[in-house]
Each structure stands twice: as C-alpha cells, then as structure tokens.
Amino acid sequence: MAEHRPHPASTPQSIRAEAIEILLIERGLLSESVIDDVIVRFNERVGPMNGARVVVRAWTDPEFKTRLLADGSAAVAEYDFEGGQVDKLVVVENTEAVHNVVVCTLCSCYPWSLLGLPPRWYKDPAYRSRIVREPRAVLEEFGVSLAESTSVQVWDSSAEVRYLVLPQRPTSSIGLDEADLPALVTRDSMIGVALL
Amino acid sequence: MDGIHDLGGKQGFGRVDREIDEPVFHERWEAAVFGMSAVAQTAGVVRNIDQFRHAIECIEPRAYLTHGYYGRWLGALEELFVEAGVLATTEINARARRLGAEADDLVAARPRSSAGTVDYAPRAAGAQRAVSVEPRFDVGDRVRTRAHGVAGHTRLPAYARDRTGTIVATHGGWIYPDSNAHGEGEAPEHLYTVAFDGTQLWGADAEPGVTLNIDLFEPYLEPDDG
Numbered sequence: 001m002a003e004h005r006p007h008p009a010s011t012p013q014s015i016r017a018e019a020i021e022i023l024l025i026e027r028g029l030l031s032e033s034v035i036d037d038v039i040v041r042f043n044e045r046v047g048p049m050n051g052a053r054v055v056v057r058a059w060t061d062p063e064f065k066t067r068l069l070a071d072g073s074a075a076v077a078e079y080d081f082e083g084g085q086v087d088k089l090v091v092v093e094n095t096e097a098v099h100n101v102v103v104c105t106l107c108s109c110y111p112w113s114l115l116g117l118p119p120r121w122y123k124d125p126a127y128r129s130r131i132v133r134e135p136r137a138v139l140e141e142f143g144v145s146l147a148e149s150t151s152v153q154v155w156d157s158s159a160e161v162r163y164l165v166l167p168q169r170p171t172s173s174i175g176l177d178e179a180d181l182p183a184l185v186t187r188d189s190m191i192g193v194a195l196l
Numbered sequence: 197m198d199g200i201h202d203l204g205g206k207q208g209f210g211r212v213d214r215e216i217d218e219p220v221f222h223e224r225w226e227a228a229v230f231g232m233s234a235v236a237q238t239a240g241v242v243r244n245i246d247q248f249r250h251a252i253e254c255i256e257p258r259a260y261l262t263h264g265y266y267g268r269w270l271g272a273l274e275e276l277f278v279e280a281g282v283l284a285t286t287e288i289n290a291r292a293r294r295l296g297a298e299a300d301d302l303v304a305a306r307p308r309s310s311a312g313t314v315d316y317a318p319r320a321a322g323a324q325r326a327v328s329v330e331p332r333f334d335v336g337d338r339v340r341t342r343a344h345g346v347a348g349h350t351r352l353p354a355y356a357r358d359r360t361g362t363i364v365a366t367h368g369g370w371i372y373p374d375s376n377a378h379g380e381g382e383a384p385e386h387l388y389t390v391a392f393d394g395t396q397l398w399g400a401d402a403e404p405g406v407t408l409n410i411d412l413f414e415p416y417l418e419p420d421d422g
Contacts, residue, residue: 009223012301013259013267017225017232019291020274023283024232029239034231035224042220042230087322088367105204105353107249108265119218123265126209132355133205136403141212152406156204158351159387159411160323161367 046083047116051164052185053079054114058091059169060178069093072164081113086162089114092155093166094192099150100165101139101192103131104157111162115187122191132156142193165192197250198345198354200257205355205397226266232273241280242273243316245323246377250349251275259304271304278307314379325384327369331414333388337363338420341390341412349377352416356408359396360420364409365389372413386414 024030054076058065068075072089089111092100104110108123121127131138135152139145146152155163167189173181173196188194221227236242252260255271263271277283285307293299319325333339343358351373367387375383394406 010296011263011267012297013263013270013304014223014225015295015297015301016274016288016292016303017229017266017270018295019288019297020232020270020277020283021225021228023287023291024235024277027282029235029282030228030231034234035228038227038230038234039221039224042227047220087324087370090365103204105355106201106351107252117220119215120222120265121212121214124209124213125203125206125261126212128203129206129209130212132408133207133398134403135406138212142214148404150405152403154406154408156353156356156408156410158353159367159373159413160370161387161389161411 041083042117046081046112048114048185048187048190049182050079050081050083050116051111051114051187051190052182054091054164055166055185055190056178056181058166059173059181065166068166076114083113083116086111086113088161089164090155090161091164091166092153094168094195096168097149097151098153099139099144099146099192100153100155100163101131101135102155102157102163102165103128105129105132106158109157109160109162111164114162114164115190119187139193142188144193144195165190167192167194167196170196197253197347197349199253200260201253202354204353229266229270229273233269236273236276239280239282241276241282243379244318244371244376246349246371246373247316247379248272248276249373250377253349254306254308255304256302256306259302262302263304267304271306274303274305275307278305315381316376316379319382323371325369325371325382327384327386331366331386331388333363333366333386333414333417333419335363335366339363339388339390339417340420342416342418346374348374350374350416352412353410355397356390356392356410356412359392361390361392361396361410363388364391367411370413372415374413374415388412388414388417390417 072091105128110118242248251272369384370387371382372385392408394402
C-alpha cells in the first residue's frame with residue numbers, strides 16, 4: 001500500500017493525511033480514483049477559465065452585462081458550470097471610480113464554480129487579515145496602484161453570497177478576436193487584486 | 197467563537213506571499229484531503245457546511261496558522277470522523293507513527309467528546325430558505341452590529357463588532373450558520389450586505405476612500421439610533 005511511497009517533503013500534516021487516507025481506503029470509504037477525479041476536475045474543468053468566459057461575454061454583450069450585474073446567479077445559470085453550488089452570485093464592476101476586491105476573513109469562501117480552487121495566498125493569514133484594514137497597501141504589493149480618488153470597495157464573503165469582480169476591459173484588447181479575449185482575463189483580476 | 201480563524205484586521209502577518217504559476221494542488225495529499233471531504237459528506241460525517249466550518253475553527257490554533265488550508269481541512273475532517281466513530285485517534289496515531297510521524301508532531305484535530313443528538317439534516321438544496329417574518333431592515337437603514345463575541349460558530353467578524361453601517365443590499369432568508377453549525381436546526385434568518393466606512397472600523401489609521409461590505413444576518417444587527 002501507500003506505506004512504501006517515499007516522502008519527498010513530509011510534514012506532520014502530510015503524514016497524518018496519508019495515515020487517514022489509508023485507513024479510509026481500508027474501510028472502503030475512499031479510493032484512489034476519487035482522488036484522481038478531484039485532481040482532474042480542478043485542473044481541467046473547474047477553474048478561472050469559466051469566470052473568464054463570463055467576463056468576456058460581459059465585455060462584448062451589453063445586454064448580458066446588464067443581466068449579470070443585476071442578478072449574477074441567473075446570468076451564469078445558463079453555463080451550467082460544475083464545481084460547487086453558488087446560491088447567490090453578486091458581480092461587482094471595476095471602473096475608474098470604483099475598485100472592488102474580494103476576501104473571506106473568517107475562512108476562505110470563494111466562487112469555486114467560476115474561479116476554481118483559490119490560490120494559497122487567498123487562504124493564508126496575511127491576505128485575510130490585511131486586505132480589510134489596508135487594502136490600498138496590499139493592492140500596491142500586488143502591483144495595483146489606485147488613484148486616491150478611486151473608491152475601494154472590499155467585499156468580505158461572510159455568508160453564502162459569492163462575489164466576482166468584473167475587471168475593466170484593457171484598451172489594448174480593442175480589435176482583438178473575441179476568441180482571444182478569455183486568455184487575457186486573469187484569476188487575480190476577477191478577485192480584484194490585478195488590473196488588466 | 198473568538199478563534200484564531202477570525203483574522204480580519206489582525207496585524208503582524210507580513211507581506212502576502214504569492215507563488216507564480218501555482219499548481220491547483222501542490223502535493224497529492226492535498227487532493228486526498230479534498231477527496232476525504234467528499235467521502236465525509238457521503239458518509240454523513242459532514243452534515244452541513246456550517247458544521248464543517250466550525251470544526252475548522254476548533255482545530256489546534258497553532259496548526260490553524262501553520263498547517264495550510266488542506267491541513268486545516270484535515271484537522272476538521274479528523275475531528276468529525278472521530279466524533280462520528282468512523283475512525284479512532286489511537287489508530288490514526290499508530291498509522292502515522294508507522295509512516296514516520298514523531299510523537300510530538302503537532303496534531304490539528306481536537307475531537308470533542310459530546311456530540312449529542314442533534315439535527316443537522318438539510319431541509320432542501322442550497323442555503324436559501326423562506327423566512328416567515330418580514331425583514332427588519334431595508335436598503336439605506338443604519339444599523340449597529342452586536343458588540344460581543346459568542347462561544348459558538350458565528351459569521352460576524354470580530355473587526356466589525358459594535359460598529360455602525362448602512363444596509364446596501366437585502367438577500368432574503370438563508371440558513372442561519374450560528375444555529376445550523378451546532379445541529380440546532382436551519383433556523384433561517386434574513387441576510388443583508390452592510391457597508392462600513394473604513395474610518396468606522398479603523399479610526400484615524402484607515403486608508404482614505406475605503407468601504408467594507410460584509411454579509412450579516414439579522415440577529416447580528418440592531419437599528420442605529422445615532
């Protein structure tokens with residue numbers, strides 16, 4: 001069984017995970033295929049490419065953008081994205097006047113079906129503690145310099161509502177083929193820690 | 197609970213440590229923990245998300261800060277598997293020792309002995325529920341948040357206690373985490389987004405032009421009479 005595996009970077013938690021994994025496999029509750037499926041699902045099907053499709057459509061289809069900002073859940077329902085239920089999606093639009101950024105200070109709530117699993121920094125104490133207290137300083141560290149006249153709206157996802165930032169369309173993208181636009185939309189821009 | 201998880205506004209954690217081209221899972225054990233969470237739901241060990249979040253809040257606080265996201269999940273899942281009687285701490289310890297664990301390794305899980313007979317059963321899919329009473333507040337209302345912490349699970353961050361804000365959105369009725377996490381029923385409550393001016397939260401240290409929008413349940417709020 002897995003006891004023969006080498007442990008290139010063992011930590012107390014990785015060892016304990018392996019112990020519990022083996023015990024659950026022995027109980028017939030867990031299987032290697034379940035773990036393989038998790039890896040494939042979140043690498044190939046559930047990720048920021050889904051959110052990017054929504055953003056590009058909002059950039060290119062004003063009627064959809066209106067619906068998306070009015071009722072995010074209803075607007076994205078037609079995509080039938082997998083990856084965890086979003087009971088209510090609220091999409092907040094970045095403009096010259098307003099910059100939105102999303103956090104979950106109490107745990108790590110995140111719109112999985114649109115952005116996949118969150119990056120480590122989103123779940124770590126530094127971001128969760130600081131973005132609510134000094135968002136401009138944190139955004140500067142991410143390379144986002146905002147004018148003092150730009151209002152900063154921080155969204156702390158403390159319930160089951162999930163937030164997605166609609167980034168501003170970069171002027172450099174004007175004239176590009178629509179099929180090339182999703183690649184421009186980064187995960188970080190949809191969290192609100194990057195501009196495009 | 198006033199746990200280590202309630203991180204908003206805490207100071208001293210330093211710069212945000214980002215990783216370029218970060219993989220979805222860094223190591224297979226992280227995906228294994230994700231798989232365990234699915235198993236725990238199927239097996240009825242994790243009955244609802246609020247129960248799971250509270251189990252994470254109850255792990256060893258040093259482990260909370262140092263074991264990472266999947267380490268925190270692992271600690272919560274171990275607690276819940278042990279509390280449900282599916283696994284025993286002694287057998288996990290024994291297996292971990294055979295895999296190279298040290299006797300003094302920090303273990304995240306702290307299973308609680310008295311789970312009791314409780315009602316964790318979901319009444320419907322999702323978390324939105326009808327509430328029989330009318331919402332107490334509407335958009336534009338000024339509110340003040342509850343001043344004190346509570347022993348159990350709650351979703352009012354400590355940094356927003358005893359502060360005044362403005363209702364900017366109403367979201368209808370939702371399962372109340374403070375009840376549902378403890379198996380005391382879904383007990384739905386109205387949910388609002390409340391906007392707080394940065395200076396209301398951080399005083400003179402606040403950065404200019406910052407608004408905090410926090411989703412808060414009705415029991416956390418009282419009308420602000422100014």
